[in-house]
Amino acid sequence: MALFTLGINHHTAPLSVREQVAFQAERVRHALHDLTRCKPVEEAAILSTCNRTEVYLATDAPDSAAHWLAEYHSLPHHELAPYLYTHPEREAVRHVFRVACGLDSMVLGEPQILGQMKEAARFAEEAGTLGTTLHKLFQHSFAVAKEVRSTTAIGANVVSMAAAAVRMAERIFDRLSDQRVLFIGAGEMIELCARHFAAQHPKQIVVANRTTERGLALAQRFDGTAIRLEDLADRLAQFDIVVSCTASPLPILGLGLVERAIRARRHRPMFMVDLAVPRDIEIEVGEMDDVFLYTIDDLALIVESGLESRQAAVLSAEAIITERVDVFLRWLATRGSVPLIRALRDSCERARRHELEHAMKLVARGEEPLRVLEQLSHRLTNKFLHAPTQALSQAADGHDELHALVARLFHLHGEASRND
Structure with missing residues (x-):
């Protein structure tokens, strides 16, 4: 069995395509079982984030996995194929190491991807699809990411999506301290956004989440309150800034709901950030005159701070990765000699x-x-x-x-x- 990386990301596919092949966290284990049961795949792990969906495989038939990815999401393979990349052994290992280090991220050097990769490894282990090869690959990836982050400036002046969202909001409103902020969801990205917005001391912070207890736990960390998702229709008009990032497969905020909120606000502007994949806010909302809607792809265009220092560190990081790829491939080669030994x-x-x-x-x-x-x-x-x-x-x-x-x-x- 050979090692492969298969997937799409923000380099190869627009958001409209990426959201069609995203995996919700609760569906990853089922998907892994389906892949390894139906296809000639010995080991598998799935990484699904806002910017990428990647499948790490030990298989001799990567094409069958590509067809599976399209079939699983009910897409014609020929429509998805132009956006897909498949990396064999050395390129696969190098790609995984670069992803773990944040070198392939929309925001160069961002640290969140490492936690997401650890979660992908945990899901695969729980599903029973994380064999010796992928286990070793992930462990090497984490070690390389730690080495790169501790010995280079790749993490210096990191600008996250959350920081970019605050920067864009400051362009809309004179003072964020006068605004009311609503966060929809209670995951890692919302927590990061809440931390950045809370630093601007807004007038009010409210968290809306499907699980009220989890939403309240997050809100209280920032002196905020929590509401149920069901209350959004009645409360949306109260907020000047809305940041959403949930795992919902369907939009949470539709055009009609936002139109009613804008009328109730007497057309005062509303700043909205949709960090979810698939999107939480219907795309038509962005066409409204009094709504400033930004997606993760939009925010990427304004992420510039610290870019030069991080770019300067890329050469050092790439050198480390090249060396560590050779180490891993030597280990992989010895695996083939085990039966003979x-x-x-x-x-x-x-x-x-x-x-x-x-x-x-x-x-x-x-x-x-x-x-x-x-x-x-x-x-x-x-x-x-x-x-x-x-x-x-x-x-x-x-x-x-x-x-x-x-x-x-x-x-x-x-x-x-x-x-x-």
Whole structure:
């Protein structure tokens, strides 16, 4: 089985395509079971974020996995294929390492992706699809990310989507301290956004979440309150800033709901940020005159702060990654030799046991122990060397290559050159 990375990301596909192949967290385990059951895939893990959906595979048939990805999301393969990339072994390992380090992120060097990769590994482990190869790949990825972040400036002045959202809001409103902010969802991205907006001391912070207890726990950290998602229709008009990032497969805020809120606000502007994939806010909302709607792709265009310092660190990070890719591939190569090594050891062990039993019988018959030991050592030496010496004697084609290989295996380079 070979190692492959298959997927789409913000480099290859627009948001409208990415959201069609996103995996909700609660569906990842089912998807992994479906993939490994229906296709010739030995190991699999799925990473699904706002910016990418990637499948990490140990398989000899990556094309079948590509067809599965389209079929699972009820898409014609020919429509998805132009946006897909498939990286084989070395390129796959390099790609995974770059993703873990934030080098392939929309915001260069952003740290959230590492936590998302750890979650992907955990899901695969719980689903029983994280075998030895992918387990080792993830562990190496985490180690490389730690090394890059601690030895380069790739994480310096990191500008997150949350910081970009605050920056855009400041362009709409004179003072964020006068605004009321609504967060829809209670996940990691919403928590990060809440932290950035709370630093501007808005007039009010409210969290709307499907699970009220979780929403309240997040809101209280920022001196806010919580409401139910069902209350959005009645409360939406109260808020100047709305940031949404849920795992809902369908939009939470439709055009009609927002239109009613804008009328109730007497057309005072509303700033909205949709960080969800699939989108939480219907795309038509962005066409309204009094609504400023931004998606994650829009925010990427204004993420510029600290870019130069992070770009300067890329060369150092890439050098580390290249070195670590070679280390991982060497480990991967040894995996292919394991059956041969096991067979070699078993053969030698059988020979050892046979000769030991023969020697013990001689001692039992009264033979001199030192003489038996001497005989034992000669017999073992002859048995272990019989195959390689016979191969050398009978070799015709490829004699030089075989000669060099035996010299390397038995560390005979010095002796061989003296006998030439």
